[in-house]
Amino acid sequence: MKTADPELMRAINRFHVLDTIRRFGSISRVEIGERTQLSATTISAITGSLIDDGLITPLHVGDLRSGGNRGRPRVMLTLNPKAALVVGAKIAANRMSFAVTNFQGDVLAGLTLPMRVDRLPVQVIADLVEDGVRRCVLDAGVAMDEIKTVALSLPGIVEHGTGRVRSSSIFRDTDVPLKEAIKKRLGIDTIVESDANAITMAQHWFGQARELDDFVLVAIEENIGLGVMHGGQLFRGARELSLTLGDMVMGASPDGAAKLATLASETAILNGDYDDARLRDAIRLGQGMRQVRGMIDSGHVELQAAARRAGAALGIAIANLVALFAPPRVILVGSSLALGDHLLAPLHDSFAKAIPEQLKTVAQIIIDDVDDELWARGAAAVALGELYGSPWGTTGPARSHTHTQNQNVVVED
């Protein structure tokens, strides 16, 4: 039970201000006041402290006066890109992606390594992750000790707090203490998050849900991931467990029942149909679904039926989600979207049939074909989100800026 004290109050308002600056990229104090409803005084104090801490920078524009604009000009504030660097990583069965981003979430260096890692021993995977992170950081031209946090995302059920992976298609073992393993190797704060939550965060910060504080995301890949944004925060289960949709059982009785994952995951669609050499290669490269789409287009009936089945099941599962969370938007991402209408037409169709009448207008379904980098960037956003929430610089007392204020770095164009 969190007690409220002045420090918490400040932390909340500070976060609101920082978040507002992040959302608008470049914004004056007055506008922050309009958006947050905080008084100008408070804004000044908080932004002052943020400037002192080096998290934001004042930006005296000089021009951009759109004429007829008298009075003291507004000083724009932006995130200080150099305030922190983080690494985000996505670990998938057939590839790893890394992204080094600055405090604004801009990608300084990206790296995707196609390789089949699933079912390798944990130690080996951890080694590979370490290599990838170090390599990507090197590419970005920075030193490892400048990295504040590393965030890893992977499919499966992840316990956010402890950084343990309860279960994942990547690992043979269950309950893998991945966070500790990586932290020991890199000597950097590490966060482990489900890939679905990472991409959900990415959509919230950079993608199709920038303006929404409530939405649901379904990631259709080797597994079916789920991310729920609720009130601007990732919704986690009661034990800080990440959510998953692949375990949803579709059926009314144990006999006929099947998990969604066995109906709609990539593996399910392929159903062991690896006799085609090109398809085998494509799968190894993570292009399996694209290849399948081609095969369906040229008349592969069985695969088409599999895609239809998958789409139908997904449509129902999504309808169930809408019935539970009533989100204004559902975003679909993941490699299986490469199947195009072979998957989506039955999906929409069964969604329409499954959704209750009075919820029909509630949710809007959006398809977003995202690239590897955004997944990794999402993981980075998870890391940044934590830095925002609990700034390492003291949340503490407002200092009198009177004698520190002149570092107001005048940057002109």
Added chain:
Amino acid sequence: MKTADPELMRAINRFHVLDTIRRFGSISRVEIGERTQLSATTISAITGSLIDDGLITPLHVGDLRSGGNRGRPRVMLTLNPKAALVVGAKIAANRMSFAVTNFQGDVLAGLTLPMRVDRLPVQVIADLVEDGVRRCVLDAGVAMDEIKTVALSLPGIVEHGTGRVRSSSIFRDTDVPLKEAIKKRLGIDTIVESDANAITMAQHWFGQARELDDFVLVAIEENIGLGVMHGGQLFRGARELSLTLGDMVMGASPDGAAKLATLASETAILNGDYDDARLRDAIRLGQGMRQVRGMIDSGHVELQAAARRAGAALGIAIANLVALFAPPRVILVGSSLALGDHLLAPLHDSFAKAIPEQLKTVAQIIIDDVDDELWARGAAAVALGELYGSPWGTTGPARSHTHTQNQNVVVED
């Protein structure tokens, strides 16, 4: 976006204190401090203000000194029962229940009226509710204007904020502005809530989940209701919509798919099997499931199969819920529990088969056979919860209690 200010801070802490007193019934200031982690100073200030506002009362015990207890004795604090009176009501298809409770949630008067109200015109139902409330208040020996709030609970999807009933088996119409209708009739603040949420609140306050801030409740009656308690608060969908489980589609494709409600609701189990006169009567009296149980016991094969189907479907639906919310406890309530093991055995069975391995130990399923009064009391708890959260007396400045107490209570519109 709520900004944090001293007033909010105080409101939060005040709520924590009040909630702690409610949970423990009778508790001293020191113990409140231990539980809330607030300083003794703050506790003193807040309890002082609560006493001034008449919400709690100091209780000088005198005895109960369990020996060996030196020093100044603790003064116990309790909720002031007379601080507010509320009415809770449960509207079901075949009966209405009412309960007048004091500020502690003690029932001063209860009333259950067996009558078939579903599909009656809204106006008629509203009239019946009005009569029931007035009658029950009269039974409690108090005047209507002493009632602070009325809370109605009913099956279906309810929009909490506006008090509109999006859809309910009770009403023929959709989007019924029930809150307005009742408020106009009674002239009292009215809250409309789903019955599942009300009984969830009741379990949290008085029942099987008193110590839990996270749990899920499934109400199996004419419909399948769902309540989710998350972090000590009722979890509502993004639009403040109440949740429902009856709309969950069980099946992998639109053809074979069926909503849970058509598999596991009372109507579904009966499946139009009204040829038995005694059963017809029992249903009218809300004893349908009890009667069905007897019929199964004496060898009614079809009904037994129906119960088995229902249980199996419910087990799967609950497993899906556990996969989504990871609650430590799932509580089952509702009239269908009268079916006993005819329903529960297949339920547990299919739950065990459907739940993923790593979540097996997460949730504990509890059956609770609750009576009508608890449902109504739950609605009352919903009303009380709102009173707690935003106390009508000014949350305002701490007064020096020594000489002030008489000013406040200026409540303006």
Added chain:
DNA sequence: AGAAATTAAATCGCGTCACAAAAAAATAGA
């Protein structure tokens, strides 16, 4: 019985917070 010890609750003083009002800063137009 009276003093000492002990525990609970109230009070005091401090630092912090948000905010309103006033002052200062920075610019455009006259």
Added chain:
DNA sequence: TCTATTTTTTTGTGACGCGATTTAATTTCT
């Protein structure tokens, strides 16, 4: 240069939570 205008900072006020201190109410010891 001077005035009007708009933004930002400074100043002053009321409220908050908390640690230290004081007062209150008992029990235990002598």
